[in-house]
Amino acid sequence: DAMAAASCPDGEYRLGKLKVRVRDGVPRLVSNKAIAGSTLTMDVAARRGRFELGMPWTQVARASAGNAATCMGLSNVGEIVVGKSADFALLSYRGELSAVVKSGVVMPEVATGTV
Numbered sequence: 001d002a003m004a005a006a007s008c009p010d011g012e013y014r015l016g017k018l019k020v021r022v023r024d025g026v027p028r029l030v031s032n033k034a035i036a037g038s039t040l041t042m043d044v045a046a047r048r049g050r051f052e053l054g055m056p057w058t059q060v061a062r063a064s065a066g067n068a069a070t071c072m073g074l075s076n077v078g079e080i081v082v083g084k085s086a087d088f089a090l091l092s093y094r095g096e097l098s099a100v101v102k103s104g105v106v107m108p109e110v111a112t113g114t115v
Helices: 042-052 057-071
Strands: 011-015 018-023 026-029 088-091 097-102
Touching (some): 011 026, 042 057, 042 088
Antiparallel strands (some): 011 018, 018 026, 088 097
């Protein structure tokens, strides 16, 4: 449930009509200081799973893609197997984004830093 401020610096943002202030990466409503979603991105979540929790990369992939696809009832994504859509992000061993594949095609935006 990452909001628009994911990957952005601390500051003020909007969540619909609500004003949100992000401080130390935590988004809170300006009106009542309630937590307003998350700024966690999938690559950071994957790195935390792998390096802070010690999960193997296969488990990280299943947790980040497979479980989400299953929960949403999506049968053509969520794992890399014959017959499913080849949509995935490729991370380096250190967990840094190195490529994005959409429908089996490597997206050039990663190489140019525009993703």
